Ligand SMILES: C[S@@+](CC[C@H](N)C(=O)[O-])C[C@H]1O[C@@H](n2cnc3c(N)ncnc32)[C@H](O)[C@@H]1O
């Protein structure tokens with residue numbers, strides 16, 4: 462056995478072994494990337510760089526952040542790591558000695574850190590609440606339970622519930638800080654997605670006069686659709702405690718309290734954004750059957766459609782997109798024991814719910830827009 466092992470090692474070149482070791486360090490310390498990103502958002506670094514015109518030297522950046530003197534020397538380490546990971550740009554600059562520093566003063570090399578497309582998404586108004594939710598203590602504590610969760614025969618109990626004694630939604634019911642975090646995260650994700658949907662696939666709403674956003678939360682997506690397409694009357698269906706107290710900010714957006722498992726109000730089109738990935742295949746069939754009944758009642762015969770915004774895992778154009786999809790899948794498993802689905806899995810659900818055909822447009826990065834027809 463030992464001989465076999467050493468032969469296997471010899472077959473692997475030293476270069477490959479060293480590369481493999483570096484790869485393992487990257488992955489085992491990968492949580493430090495998440496926490497460095499979390500720190501950058503908490504410290505307000507993307508906003509600070511934005512205020513500096515998009516890029517700043519470390520001294521300029523430090524002058525806008527309220528860090529204690531003892532920690533100021535360490536900011537360069539955080540910025541260096543995040544730049545290596547592609548979150549910020551780092552451009553070497555040469556500091557010319559200030560007047561009066563003397564002829565002989567050496568020009569000191571320095572770095573200017575800047576925003577790139579990734580960190581620009583973290584400037585206020587972007588998706589930094591999603592980062593804070595994904596790296597929140599409640600999520601991290603749940604992830605620490607994963608080995609125990611795999612080993613324990615705990616029928617139907619996700620790792621989140623094993624760690625906290627309740628589901629994420631139950632936690633939002635009494636932990637106001639967590640509730641605000643989840644609402645801000647889902648709201649920011651919807652604002653950003655709505656902009657892209659309107660820009661990339663506005664034709665989806667052609668001919669639609671009424672739309673119900675099922676599980677539409679505080680109505681961020683419905684409001685964006687109503688603003689972009691004034692011919693669409695929108696309503697949001699969500700659980701009573703979610704819609705209670707929500708004030709509509711657009712005259713053609715209404716709110717209805719209800720259970721999508723029981724009834725979906727009639728409309729030309731039904732939207733489900735990031736809802737089905739919380740549910741089992743059987744529950745998705747139930748929800749989609751109610752949605753099909755809603756368009757059968759609300760739209761002209763044969764017209765009407767269900768619009769799903771969710772991931773379709775597999776064969777994306779970028780490996781980062783696949784990585785994001787499988788990470789979201791792990792997150793769904795940890796929170797709800799639900800999943801992100803591949804096309805064949807979706808297809809089975811659509812057919813069981815009585816739809817005749819569907820169209821997938823992979824135009825939203827890790828998510829797709831899927832249209833279902835009766
Ligand atoms: C992951 S959130 C998605 C929210 C929104 N669509 C978005 O993308 O920001 C899922 C939503 O489904 C709602 N929900 C859960 N169970 C529901 C039910 N039985 N009937 C209606 N809505 C429900 C939740 O309250 C929550 O707002």
Ligand SMILES: COc1cc(O)c2c(=O)c(O)c(-c3ccc(O)c(O)c3)oc2c1
Nearest residue numbers: 591592594595629630633643650735739
């Ligand atoms: C109560 O906690 C929940 C419940 C959910 O149902 C979702 C959910 O559905 C979801 O998409 C996300 C999510 C969206 C975008 C992200 O970048 C991200 O990291 C997570 O988080 C959720 C959190």
